[in-house]
Amino acid sequence: MSIVLALPKGRILKEAGPLLARAGLVPEPEYTDENSRKLRFHTSRPDVDLIRVRSFDVATFVAFGAAEIGICGSDVLMEFDYPEVYAPLDLGIGECRISVAEPKDDAGQTDLSRVSAIRVASKYPNTARRHFARRGIQTEMVELSGAMELAPGLGLSRIIVDLVQTGSTLKANGLVETDVIAQISSKLIVNRVALKTRPDEIGAWIEAFQKALAA
Known part of the structure; x- marks a missing residue:
């Protein structure tokens, strides 16, 4: 069962690129094509797909379990305050x-x-x-x-x-x-249920992003 990572369109999407690479995720080439109408993308990891959505929708996709992980501005988290969303890391982008x-x-x-x-x-x-x-x-x-x-x-x-x-x-x-x-600033967010039911997988990606930040 693949993991879905939700990313916001626009500036944060571009700023997140180097961080994704350091975490071991290289999206398919069409991902960087802003004119592409495609919204779901494969990555260098067969068990991880990326989706590209409106910044305000990232937290909603994660809260309702459509995506297990996301990158989301703290403004969105403040506005919606979903109890289903856990934000373990400040990524220091989108400030x-x-x-x-x-x-x-x-x-x-x-x-x-x-x-x-x-x-x-x-x-x-x-x-x-x-x-x-x-x-x-x-x-x-x-x-x-x-x-x-x-x-x-x-x-x-x-x-x-x-x-x-x-x-x-x-x-x-x-x-x-x-x-x-x-x-x-932008945070790494995860679905709390996914973290409980798939702790090894989700925990490994939290750790990967921690290492990417330290790199």
Whole structure:
């Protein structure tokens, strides 16, 4: 029975390449073809296949047992908080932060200590709610899957919560960071049931990635 490793499309997929190689996994050539519509790939190991999915879906595939192992941003783990997912390793790739941002001209003009409710645009509704709830603020969430930076200028919300790497997209759209909720990096994640039922196999891959990190 093969092991399925779920990987996110985009930047993390590229950053994970050298780590996979050091762990002893070389994907078939089509894996690196961004124009390929194929989503499941063989590797140099006949007992391991890779699947390439949306970053937000990696944790879901692992939580429900469709994949035994995955590489997933800690932002996704924060948002979904699946009890079925165990994250034994920080891989040190995909580093960024999840932040609160608002229009540059209005930044700092709202005293959040005096606000009881606020509208926030984000693809991280649970993370945003928890963040503001800790400050005693209720949130009306506007859930978007992208282009968060447009929300303030078009009146959807004045505040957004989103991933920030360099801040250049915020700056280009007249926004500034006003708070950092958490520093983000990618984790190796495993399905807890798979770890219990196939401890030798899953444990061996955790160890392989540990050695790859140390290499």
